[in-house]
Amino acid sequence: MSTPAALRPAARWCLQPSRMYSVPPTFLLPSLAANQQSSSFSSTSKSLYPRDNNRERGVSTQRRTGLRQPVSVSNNPLPQPILDPKKRSKVQVDETHGLWDFFHSKDKPMNTPEEDFAHGRPWSAEELRAKSWEDLHALWYMCCKERNRIVTEGGERARLGAGYGDHEANRRDMTVRRTQRAIKQVLTERYYSWRDAEEVAKDDPEISFDGDGPIYIPQAFEEDSVEGTSSKEELATAKRAQKKVQKEPIADDFYESEAVHAKGRKDV
Amino acid sequence: MKPTQALFRRVRRLQLTTKQVNKGFYKGTGSGSMGEHTKHGGFVINWNKVRTYVVPLNLKDFKLTPFVTRNMKPTKGRFEGDPKGALSGEAYLEKWKKENGDD
Numbered sequence: 195m196s197t198p199a200a201l202r203p204a205a206r207w208c209l210q211p212s213r214m215y216s217v218p219p220t221f222l223l224p225s226l227a228a229n230q231q232s233s234s235f236s237s238t239s240k241s242l243y244p245r246d247n248n249r250e251r252g253v254s255t256q257r258r259t260g261l262r263q264p265v266s267v268s269n270n271p272l273p274q275p276i277l278d279p280k281k282r283s284k285v286q287v288d289e290t291h292g293l294w295d296f297f298h299s300k301d302k303p304m305n306t307p308e309e310d311f312a313h314g315r316p317w318s319a320e321e322l323r324a325k326s327w328e329d330l331h332a333l334w335y336m337c338c339k340e341r342n343r344i345v346t347e348g349g350e351r352a353r354l355g356a357g358y359g360d361h362e363a364n365r366r367d368m369t370v371r372r373t374q375r376a377i378k379q380v381l382t383e384r385y386y387s388w389r390d391a392e393e394v395a396k397d398d399p400e401i402s403f404d405g406d407g408p409i410y411i412p413q414a415f416e417e418d419s420v421e422g423t424s425s426k427e428e429l430a431t432a433k434r435a436q437k438k439v440q441k442e443p444i445a446d447d448f449y450e451s452e453a454v455h456a457k458g459r460k461d462v
Numbered sequence: 463m464k465p466t467q468a469l470f471r472r473v474r475r476l477q478l479t480t481k482q483v484n485k486g487f488y489k490g491t492g493s494g495s496m497g498e499h500t501k502h503g504g505f506v507i508n509w510n511k512v513r514t515y516v517v518p519l520n521l522k523d524f525k526l527t528p529f530v531t532r533n534m535k536p537t538k539g540r541f542e543g544d545p546k547g548a549l550s551g552e553a554y555l556e557k558w559k560k561e562n563g564d565d
Contacts, residue, residue, distance in 0.1 A: 314529035320537040321530070323548060329526065332518040337528045373528040383548045390551025391558065398555065410563035 295339055296346045303354065304347035310362040316372035319379045330377050337374045341367060 218226065253259055261268075276282050298305050322330065344367045351359050395401045400413045480487050497507040518524070530536075544553050 314527075314531045315536060316528070317530050318536040318538060319548075320540040323540075328518065328520070331516075332521055332524040333526050333528070335518055335521055336524060336526065340528050370528040384554075387549040387551055387554040391554035392551075394551040394555050400559070401555075408564075410559055412559075412563075 296342055298343055298347065303350045304356065304359070307359040307362040310344075310347075310359060310366050313366050313369060316369045317376050319376040319383075322376050322380045323383070325380075330380065334374065334377050337370050337377075340370050344370070 250262070253262060294300060297303070298309070317333075322333075325333070344363050348360065348363050350356070351363075396403070400411055401409055402411060403409065478487070480489065494511075494513075496511050497505055499505055544550055546552065
């Protein structure tokens with residue numbers, strides 16, 4: 195492109211002593227000069243016609259050119275990494291976050307096999323028969339949460355390559371599943387006895403399914419005080435009076451086994 | 463499907479695939495259906511099929527665990543003196559009369 199570089203070989207050729215006699219004819223002089231275009235081919239300014247439409251032309255990460263335009267963070271200095279872990283600021287975590295429930299303790303990712311193995315026996319159906327619906331419902335959820343913990347910590351054990359502990363975790367999981375099985379058994383029993391009770395109630399003289407008035411009319415009370423009168427208004431008023439009398443708590447053998455309750459509470 | 467005698471046991475222990483049965487086998491992902499596909503390629507969620515999990519209210523204060531202490535022998539064969547089994551219809555009815563009969 196540049197004129198002196200292009201002229202150089204021609205000049206050297208001319209200046210060679212052996213060839214001094216053979217000077218090229220003057221009409222060849224324009225051809226010896228470089229192909230220098232004095233004016234551009236197009237009359238339009240070149241800057242209006244870039245080579246292509248690539249907006250990132252010339253931007254290279256290898257050559258560290260940087261962006262062509264300044265961006266919003268161009269004036270901010272780059273943050274420097276803190277290599278010393280003691281100088282790093284503590285991550286703020288919600289201490290009462292629900293995700294903590296997926297672990298047995300907050301200070302370590304998983305239980306040791308000994309801790310996993312230190313658990314009691316499953317509930318038996320006989321013990322759970324004494325429990326109310328709300329208790330069984332909550333106990334089922336406690337079982338679900340315990341199983342979540344076991345599975346999460348099993349995953350952590352595999353992820354960290356922590357080694358032994360699968361056997362103990364499986365035993366613990368089996369115990370929880372047996373408790374869940376007992377809960378299901380108790381609820382199934384209750385369902386069937388409810389169905390049976392409906393059949394029994396059809397033959398029960400104390401229970402009327404005719405729709406209006408109370409369903410349950412206590413027989414013994416009717417014989418005692420109302421004596422033969424069986425009009426429904428009188429029965430209803432009598433029942434209201436009886437309800438007042440019955441305010442004191444009924445001795446209930448179904449919910450009586452507090453000993454079982456208390457013992458379960460003490461367990462791990 | 464009937465595998466040959468030599469393969470009988472081994473093949474039966476494998477998971478069933480669509481190649482082994484006739485029409486109507488749906489493998490699924492165990493996730494359960496939550497609605498219907500439309501013929502235009504959409505999906506209509508049936509909210510009656512969508513699972514709802516009722517969390518007990520007092521779960522924070524709930525003291526029971528899935529485990530019972532091993533110091534206590536498991537209670538077996540206790541039927542509350544009911545000759546008809548764990549909880550018979552008669553016992554249920556009596557209990558209902560005691561607790562909810564007046565409601």
